[in-house]
Every structure is written in C-alpha cells, then in structure tokens.
Amino acid sequence: MTEQVLDAGEHHAPAANSGRRITVRPHRARSGLASSFKTPLWHRVAERTIAVLALAAIAAIALIFIFIAREAVPMFWEVEFAEEVEIRDLFFAKEWNGYDEPVFIWQPVGEPAKFNVVPLFVGSLKVTLLAMLMSVPLGIGCAMFIALYAPRAVREVVKPVIELLAGIPSVVLGFFALMVLASWAQATFGFHFRLNAVVAAIGLALTIVPVIFTIAEDAIQSVPQTLNEAALALGARKYQVALRVVLPAALPGIAAGVVLGFGRAIGETMIVLMASGNAAIMELFDFTTSVRTVTATIAAELGEVAQGDAHWRVLFLLGVMLFAVTFVLNIVGDLAIQRLQKKLTAES
Amino acid sequence: MSESKEAVAETPVNVKMETQGVNVFYGDNHAIRNVDLDIADRSVTALIGPSGCGKSTYLRALNRMNDTIDSCRFEGRILLDGEDIYGRGVDPVEVRRRVGMVFQKSNPFPKSIFDNVAFGLRIGGEKDKDVIAERVEESLKGAALWDEVKDRLQSSALGLSGGQQQRLCIARCLAVWPEVILMDEPASALDPIATAKIEELIRELREQYTIVIVTHSMQQAARVSDSTAFFYMGELIEHGKTDMMFTRPTKKRTEEYISGRFG
Ligand SMILES: Nc1ncnc2c1ncn2[C@@H]1O[C@H](COP(=O)(O)OP(=O)(O)OP(=O)(O)O)[C@@H](O)[C@H]1O
Ligand SMILES: [Mg+2]
Numbered sequence: 001m002t003e004q005v006l007d008a009g010e011h012h013a014p015a016a017n018s019g020r021r022i023t024v025r026p027h028r029a030r031s032g033l034a035s036s037f038k039t040p041l042w043h044r045v046a047e048r049t050i051a052v053l054a055l056a057a058i059a060a061i062a063l064i065f066i067f068i069a070r071e072a073v074p075m076f077w078e079v080e081f082a083e084e085v086e087i088r089d090l091f092f093a094k095e096w097n098g099y100d101e102p103v104f105i106w107q108p109v110g111e112p113a114k115f116n117v118v119p120l121f122v123g124s125l126k127v128t129l130l131a132m133l134m135s136v137p138l139g140i141g142c143a144m145f146i147a148l149y150a151p152r153a154v155r156e157v158v159k160p161v162i163e164l165l166a167g168i169p170s171v172v173l174g175f176f177a178l179m180v181l182a183s184w185a186q187a188t189f190g191f192h193f194r195l196n197a198v199v200a201a202i203g204l205a206l207t208i209v210p211v212i213f214t215i216a217e218d219a220i221q222s223v224p225q226t227l228n229e230a231a232l233a234l235g236a237r238k239y240q241v242a243l244r245v246v247l248p249a250a251l252p253g254i255a256a257g258v259v260l261g262f263g264r265a266i267g268e269t270m271i272v273l274m275a276s277g278n279a280a281i282m283e284l285f286d287f288t289t290s291v292r293t294v295t296a297t298i299a300a301e302l303g304e305v306a307q308g309d310a311h312w313r314v315l316f317l318l319g320v321m322l323f324a325v326t327f328v329l330n331i332v333g334d335l336a337i338q339r340l341q342k343k344l345t346a347e348s
Numbered sequence: 349m350s351e352s353k354e355a356v357a358e359t360p361v362n363v364k365m366e367t368q369g370v371n372v373f374y375g376d377n378h379a380i381r382n383v384d385l386d387i388a389d390r391s392v393t394a395l396i397g398p399s400g401c402g403k404s405t406y407l408r409a410l411n412r413m414n415d416t417i418d419s420c421r422f423e424g425r426i427l428l429d430g431e432d433i434y435g436r437g438v439d440p441v442e443v444r445r446r447v448g449m450v451f452q453k454s455n456p457f458p459k460s461i462f463d464n465v466a467f468g469l470r471i472g473g474e475k476d477k478d479v480i481a482e483r484v485e486e487s488l489k490g491a492a493l494w495d496e497v498k499d500r501l502q503s504s505a506l507g508l509s510g511g512q513q514q515r516l517c518i519a520r521c522l523a524v525w526p527e528v529i530l531m532d533e534p535a536s537a538l539d540p541i542a543t544a545k546i547e548e549l550i551r552e553l554r555e556q557y558t559i560v561i562v563t564h565s566m567q568q569a570a571r572v573s574d575s576t577a578f579f580y581m582g583e584l585i586e587h588g589k590t591d592m593m594f595t596r597p598t599k600k601r602t603e604e605y606i607s608g609r610f611g
Binding site: 152224226227228229230231232233234235236237240244245248249343344345 | 416444453457459471504521
C-alpha cells in the first residue's frame, strides 16, 4: 500500500520536497518488440493447452458418432442390404405374410427378418418416462427434505448413502430388479407379465434418483442463506420458504440434474436388459407388458451378428438414432436451463 | 426535526417493546448479557457499539430471527405491546409479521420488483390482485422508490442499483404493515447519496413505525435517532436521548467510544 502511494506521488513531486527517502523503482525493462502489456508466455501456453484439451473432448465425441454412423449408412446403397430389408420397413408398419393388418415388428431371426425400430423406441421411451416420473419427484423431494428439513445427523447419514447407491454396478441393480423387485411387484400389483416396463422403470429409478438427488441437493444448498432469512423475516413459514424462495432459486440446478438423469435413463442398458422382459411388443399405453429397449437390443444382439450384414447395419442405425435423440434432448435441456438461469439473474 | 425531538422528550413516551433480563448464548458464547431496554413507540432507537458487541444479536432477538440458528439460546422476556414474544405457544412467524427486518446486505429475491414487494402479502394469504397491486404501490412510495421503478415493475429486482435494492427491501418490509422495523446497518454498503436517501426515509417512517437501527456511524445515529443505546461486550452500557448521549454521556466507556478513542 504505502509503496504504491509513494510511487504515485513520485511523478508529481520528485524526492526533493520530502525528508523521507523514497526508493525509486526501476522502470520495467523493455525488450525491443514485446509490449509490456503482453500476456506472459506461460499463461498463453496454459490457455492453449486447456483449449486443445476441450477441443479434443469434442473431437472424440464427433469421432464416436462418425464411427457408428459409418457402419449404418451403407444400408442406403448396399445391394445386399436392399435384398434383405426395405428401408421403409424400418420405420413404417407393414402387413407381413400371415398378418391381417400392418404391424410394427422387431424380429431379426424371423423368416423373413423383420427390423422395425419403432417398437424399440417406444419401449425405451416408456421405460424412461416411467422411470423419470418416479425419480424426479422422489429425487427432488429427498433433496428438499435433506437440505432444508432433516436434522444434521440424518443428513450426514442419508446423503452419502444415497450417493453410494449411484456407485452400485447396474448389473447388480438389474439382478435385484429381476429377482426381488419383479416378484414383489407381481405379488403386489398382480401383473400378468412378471418382467415388464414398470419393473424395469423401478430398477432404472434406483440409478437415476441418486443422480437427481445429488445435483438437486447441491443446487438447493447453494441458494444463499440471505434469501432464506429475507423470507423468514417477512413472516414466511418454512414450507413457504422452501416452495417459494428456495425451489425457484435452485431450479436451474435442479433442471440440470433432471437432464442428466434423463440421459442416464435413456442410455442405461443392463438394468433394462435384465428386468424388462425384452419382448418387443408394440404397445403405447399399457405399462404392464414387457418391453424391449433400444439399448438392450444393441447389447444383446450385436455380439451375435455377422459384421456388415443387414442386422448389423440396423443395430448401428439404432445407435445413431439413440445418439441423436440424446444429443437433441440434452441441447433442449441446456437451453431450458439457460433460460431459467437468465430469469434469475439481473436482466430486463 | 429538532422540534419533534423535543416533543419526544416532553411527552411521556409509550413503550412499544420492553426487554427484560435478556441473555443470548451461542453455544458457550454469552453474547448478550442481562440487557434491559425499553423501545419507545414511533421513534428511532439507534444501537451502537464496537464490532462484535452483540448489536445484531440483540436486534435479531427482537423478531426471533435467532430461532433459526441452531446453537442460539435465549433467556429472558421481550414484550411487544405488553405481550411476551418468547412466551409459551407464541408463533415466531406471527411475531415476524409484526416486527419486520431490513438486513445489512440488501437481499432481494431473484424475482421481479413487483413480486418482491408482493411476497409478504402473498405468503400471508392475500389473494386479491387489486389489493396486492395497491399495497405494492403504497409500499414502494413509502420507501421512496416508486418514481424510479414504476415503469419497470415486472423486471428483475437484481437489475436495480445497490441503494435501490436496499430501498426495495424496505418496501418489501413495509408491505406487510409491520409495527416495528429492525434495521441492521442498512446503509453500510451504500454511497453517501444513497445513504442520505435511506436516512431521510427513516426519518419519515418514524411517524408511523417504531424503528430500531444498528449503525457504526456516530453521525448517522445522531442524524436519525431519537434515543441511542450503547452496547459493549454484550452488555447495555448506557441508553438515553440521542442528544444527551452525544453531548453528555454519563459513562466513561460511552464517552470514549463516541469520541472515537476505541472501537
Ligand atoms: N451465528 C452465530 N453463531 C455463533 N456465534 C455468533 C453468531 N453470530 C454472532 N456470534 C457471536 O456473537 C457475538 C456478537 O455478535 P454480533 O454479530 O451480534 O455483533 P455485532 O455487534 O453485530 O458486530 P458487528 O458490528 O461486527 O456487526 C460475537 O462474539 C459473535 O462471534
Ligand atoms: Mg452486526
């Protein structure tokens, strides 16, 4: 501080008028070309490195997409593929021999093989939506309770336990869903099919709740205490503070958790493979029938098909579509989060 | 100004809040020690004292805000219009509706200006849109902010300047029609002009409200308050008319603090 002050004074009143000794700081050495305002080399190197790493991550994702797509797209011109499958049958219903109406069927080992992707996406969406329907309220509710209501002792036990749940291998959860949950659900709700969309969704929820919980809890914790106090001082009750102040302020963070949970849910493979029954039944609204998801199909079938044949290509097409859906939903989610965030920060 | 101060001195003052034998602890830390203090109705009481002496703690005891701190323990009685706010079966939420508070750092909600002021009404169960709109306008006028924001009531409160935000917090507090307003260094983060506005506002509000204000500025205490209480190490050292306190304090500590010899 003092040095600065003296330094500033130096320009106006040179040392002469002061009894104290003023140390004159040497001027910065100027090398011929370099301006003294230049960013130091080391910082430039660091910034470049970070940029390169970030780009590498993006490039990796792009490359993955390209490699998957490369296996799928030849279907549009390959003669071998056209002999076996018509492209339009992948997406539209067809009246196959022996059926009396157009149907959506996934039956790769049938004769002829039937590759309609619609029932698979319907299956994925059903399980995912159902799982989200369970996990979102549960995850956010738990987060609110733990962050705002639970005594510290409870919080210190429950939080790590729920977070630990996220670390359980999905094959273990799948096993649990298959053996324990399925029997319990059938006994309780009287399902006709033992393994069905509901059981798979409950199994999935076990992995998604911790994701949503953790992120939502952090978001709620990071709402400034001053807002709590402001509301309390205005005579708000605790639940009013929670619902009208904390929840809206934490909404962008909570939404981020939901988006991440959704990504987890639609991409989850092992649990749905084990607990969904895996029958590709085209049924939109009945959640008690077995379902077959996109991910489970890829996982179960890719290992057993010959590289480059029609089935192989269709499975990669599934991969491309799943990738695209996830990507688009993530972007939509991010935009929504940004809008929420904007509403909370200053701007007219 | 000086007229009204004399008026206060002559008429027998009504006591709005009575503090009797109040002790506040944070765990083992004895933060407020046996404080007795009467707060006169429709007047401004300033709390002064060195940092850490317990001004905020005492202030927050007056509307039971300390209840929200786990380690905080209260002993004694505080009467509001003769009724003990720490009595059995008293709902702290009801206390806070009558004793409002403005914080040191302005803390508007990340909502629109209108919604900020309407917040207290809405949580209080007021549904009528016209009543809310009317009260919002009245409160913003009361906080001398109306003219500056009347054209942008729906824009975010966070877009206001620091001084405007603090006046918004005052408006938000006025909207629920409190009887007492507690202010903890309401102008300490503001520039001199914004501070002057807040001080002017406080003098106006005194006509209708009982105000208790914590301040570190002797000048501010002298300018806005009718009576001043000096706290030191958790104890109330001296309390009296502001004019008297600043001209002829009876205790040595008070004199030392006011003349700036410590603190
Ligand atoms: N939330 C808290 N938890 C524990 N101790 C606290 C808490 N708040 C205040 N204290 C303690 O209580 C005592 C009084 O603090 P208080 O904040 O009331 O002082 P103050 O007079 O308002 O000081 P300042 O002028 O710096 O705001 C201090 O010793 C402080 O450490
Ligand atoms: Mg304080």
